[in-house]
Amino acid sequence: MNSPESPIPHSAPRTPRWLRRYPGIYLALWKNSVAREMGFKSNFLLWIVVEVLWFGLQLSFISVLYLHTDTIGTWTKWEVVLLIGASHFIQQIYQAFFLINCTNLSELVRTGKLDFLLLLPVNTRFIVSLRQVDLGGFVNATLAVGVMIYALIQLHLTVTLLQIIGFLMLCLSGILIHYSLMFLLASISFWTVRAQGIVWGYYNLFNIARMPDDAFRGVFKAVFTFAIPMLLVSNVPARVLTDKLRSPGQILLLLAMCAFCMVISELGWRQSLKHYTSASS
Amino acid sequence: MKKYWHVINIGIQNNLAYRVNFLFRIVFGFIPLLATIYLWRAIYSGKPSGTDVAAYSLAQMTSYYLLVTIVDVLTAVSEDDWQIAADIKDGNISQFLLKPIDYLTYRLCLYFSSRLIYLAVAAVPLGLFLFFLRHYFIWPADPAAFGCFLASVVMTGLLQFFTSYAMAMLAFWVLEVSTFIFILFAFEYLASGHLFPLDILPHAMEKVLYYTPFPYQMYFPVSIYMGRTTGNAMIQGLFVQAAWVVLSYFIARFAWSRGIKKYSAVGG
Numbered sequence: 001m002n003s004p005e006s007p008i009p010h011s012a013p014r015t016p017r018w019l020r021r022y023p024g025i026y027l028a029l030w031k032n033s034v035a036r037e038m039g040f041k042s043n044f045l046l047w048i049v050v051e052v053l054w055f056g057l058q059l060s061f062i063s064v065l066y067l068h069t070d071t072i073g074t075w076t077k078w079e080v081v082l083l084i085g086a087s088h089f090i091q092q093i094y095q096a097f098f099l100i101n102c103t104n105l106s107e108l109v110r111t112g113k114l115d116f117l118l119l120l121p122v123n124t125r126f127i128v129s130l131r132q133v134d135l136g137g138f139v140n141a142t143l144a145v146g147v148m149i150y151a152l153i154q155l156h157l158t159v160t161l162l163q164i165i166g167f168l169m170l171c172l173s174g175i176l177i178h179y180s181l182m183f184l185l186a187s188i189s190f191w192t193v194r195a196q197g198i199v200w201g202y203y204n205l206f207n208i209a210r211m212p213d214d215a216f217r218g219v220f221k222a223v224f225t226f227a228i229p230m231l232l233v234s235n236v237p238a239r240v241l242t243d244k245l246r247s248p249g250q251i252l253l254l255l256a257m258c259a260f261c262m263v264i265s266e267l268g269w270r271q272s273l274k275h276y277t278s279a280s281s
Numbered sequence: 282m283k284k285y286w287h288v289i290n291i292g293i294q295n296n297l298a299y300r301v302n303f304l305f306r307i308v309f310g311f312i313p314l315l316a317t318i319y320l321w322r323a324i325y326s327g328k329p330s331g332t333d334v335a336a337y338s339l340a341q342m343t344s345y346y347l348l349v350t351i352v353d354v355l356t357a358v359s360e361d362d363w364q365i366a367a368d369i370k371d372g373n374i375s376q377f378l379l380k381p382i383d384y385l386t387y388r389l390c391l392y393f394s395s396r397l398i399y400l401a402v403a404a405v406p407l408g409l410f411l412f413f414l415r416h417y418f419i420w421p422a423d424p425a426a427f428g429c430f431l432a433s434v435v436m437t438g439l440l441q442f443f444t445s446y447a448m449a450m451l452a453f454w455v456l457e458v459s460t461f462i463f464i465l466f467a468f469e470y471l472a473s474g475h476l477f478p479l480d481i482l483p484h485a486m487e488k489v490l491y492y493t494p495f496p497y498q499m500y501f502p503v504s505i506y507m508g509r510t511t512g513n514a515m516i517q518g519l520f521v522q523a524a525w526v527v528l529s530y531f532i533a534r535f536a537w538s539r540g541i542k543k544y545s546a547v548g549g
Contacts, residue, residue, distance in 0.1 A: 040457070043456075043457050043460065046457075046460035046461075046464075047460055049460070049464060050460055050463045050464055050467070053463075053464060053467040053468075054463075054467055057467055057470060057471050057476070060471060061471075061476045061477065064476075064477055064481060064482060065320070065324065065477070067481070067483070068324070068334045068335055068481060069324045069327060069328070069334070070327075071327055072320065072323050072324055072327070073323055073327070201305050201306065201309035202309075204309045204310060204312050204313050205312065207312070207313035207316060208312060208313065208316045211316055211319075211320055212320075212323075214323060215316075215319050215320045215322070215323035216316075216319050216323075217319075220315065220316075220319060
């Protein structure tokens, strides 16, 4: 069976060989993805247009809301714009690295193509999670950064280097939370073939991630903070950038939830792999 | 006529296979809906109690989103456009050219049956959801308005279907139609009132939107139900909506006939 620790032969030198091997493999996967995208250039550009439109849609929704109010909880208009930007940034980077791979998993199981990946002498989760790169995600993430900078200017805020580093680290945790949870959902496809609907259902959760946490209370807030931490993934980084952090506890909570999701996701994946029976045999 | 009853029957059975998918879709769909309602509550709670936002009370605003969800269950095109595009791409439509079946009517029957099953699956979770929010749900002002609402919903369904059908016809010319479908969907989502009632927009913008078919794909029937469009404006609106339905029907027919010419040239 494959194990998450990469196979290191006994004869390997002291510097772990996987440290050189895996970046090499990943580079090859990147080259493949670039070649694939460039094969359908107009389609590649159109998908960027689609994402830009949906991003604009979210921003216009918020500007319409703020025609009729000055604050939502403690959040002012440009703070929410920054929040939506942060959420879009996280979502797009996540999408660039992981989304296609997560949605493809059920297809790999259904067709039995997972056999070939299991046989490769690399960690299976690595190859399944990172096989394709969606380059459009990086273009859209850049746009999100632009919107965030514009919002910061409107807020007359200057951010310190420490804030930016903190922001990026927290975004990384947010991305890992999205990835862990969606990969866990995708693992359900080992049990039922029609898991693609479930995976797309997760998409609805992105809608919550971009909403100001102040708006929520009660059970809803508890569930989406402590069970599915959607209200943390982009709210905490946005609060760091805008000096709105209530206590450092929020940062710790996000990091803890991230670690928790990753562990659960790995356990779920291992359990699911045991359940795998090839489709073709 | 009888053969189309068979189509509906087959469509119902096919769609029953997707019932779990439908259930997931509707339940997951409640999450953003609930989030939006919470967002509005936070806005109302930041104001002195009893204050209206753009002439909507909190109950009216909540009802608006619930009605949008109901109309969406009744009329949304779920998979039809992808399936039509796939039929064209994979050459499945060849068989319809040989049989005495009209493809558009065939698809309309399938659309109808999928809505029927979707409604049946959605009824329980939607009913529970409405029950929890019953204090915020407003009943229609008078039976006449409710009748007009129903008529308008039927036209909304037809308009949604014909537009999607016409969009799917792009598959005759381009390899990948999903981007085009998503681009149109983005405009529809914003301009038809999925995200917010259109009359909270600045008046000029709302007026401009009324020159497009988008408000008639969602906002218009809901505004009739809520008594925000009444009298002459309502009658006039119903006629405009009917005109959009007829126009979209002809565009759908026209796109098909042009596409078929291209199709036979390639596939022949």
